[in-house]
Amino acid sequence: MKLTKVVSLLAVTAGALALVAVPSNAQAKTKKKAAVKPVTIYLTRHGETTGNVMGRVQGWSDFPLTSNGIAVANNLGRGLKGKTFKVAYAGNLTRQQVTAKQALKYSGNKKVKVNVSKYLREGGYGSFEGDSIAADNALIAGVYGFKSGDEMMAKQGKDYWNLLQDAYYKLDQKNSQKTNLVASDRAESSKQVQKRMAKELLTIAKATQKRGGGNALVVSSGMSINEYLSTMAGSKYTGAPLKNAAVTKLVYKHGKLAVSGPIGSMTYVDKGAKLAK
Incomplete structure (x- = not known):
């Protein structure tokens, strides 16, 4: 009888310990889950380039930052001081990478590596790259029945950048410029730009979350960012041009990215x- 009682007592004690262990594991999981910070992407346009100053269509062509462009990137960094970046990404163009590096340096995040992705580069304009922006805008305005590029921008609003991109695509598909570019080097459509931008930004958000969340600096280009933002449901996107080094914050929640705060903030x-000063 005594042996039976001892065995029963041990069984009860073991069961009690097992019950105590369950909430302990649950608490550990809860603490681990709580430790993951929200993911915020600082989606940024590059600093001023020689192409910007000369009024040239840039696209995939590698125009460098001007001295003023570098100063603006430095100021971006100074303004971001106090923000800790878990990761940083930039397109595969010099203007995007230098902007990211300068911003990280002056914000106190110079040890953060800049990951390079071609999916974050500017929209491709194929045979039109290097052209005068004013001349091309006038040409494209005519395609849509407008008298000028300014009139087209004013009347098309948030659809303007997508229409501009698609006009380059359609004209280049017809080889209006009589060039020998292969299909893969010709202008992209707005859908192509939107798709690659959306996919890459979501990939960055997920990767950052897996590392515990936090802030991600992402430097891209004006039209690519505009075309991407035009797809964001619920945002206050108007199609207004983005200034050099303008920042739009994106927050990752429930598997989706959403705009948080003003678009193109300076x-x-x-x-x-x-x-x-």
Whole structure:
């Protein structure tokens, strides 16, 4: 009888310990889950380039930053001081990579590596790259029945950048410029730009979340960012041009990215400019 009682007592004790262990594991999982920070992407346009100053169509062509463009990238960094970036990404163009590196350096994040992705580069304009923007805008406005590029921009609003991209695509498919470019080097359509941007930004958000969440600096280009933002449901996107080094914050929740705050904010650049004085 005594042996039976001892065995029963041990069984009860083991069961009690097992019950205690369950909430302990659950608490550990809860703490681990709580430790994951939200993911915020600072989607940024590059600094001023020689192509911007000369009014040239840039696209995949590698125009460098001007001295002013570097200063603006530095000011962006100064304005971001205090923000810790878990990761950083840039398109495969010099203007995008240098902007990212300068921003990281001046924000106190210079040890963060800049990951390079061709999916974050500017929209491709194929046979039109290097052209005068004013001349091409007038040509494209005519394609849509407008008298000027300014009129087209004013009347098309948030659809303007997509229509502009698609006009380059359609004209280049017809080889209006009489070039010998192969199909893969010709202008992209807005759908192509939107698809690669959306896929890459979502990939970045997921990868950042797996590393515990936090901030990600992503530097791309004006039209690519505009075309991507035009697809964001619920955003206050109007199609307004983005200034050099303008920042739009994206927050990753429930498997999706959403705009948080103003689109194309110059707050960080302006703050950095004041700190530089």
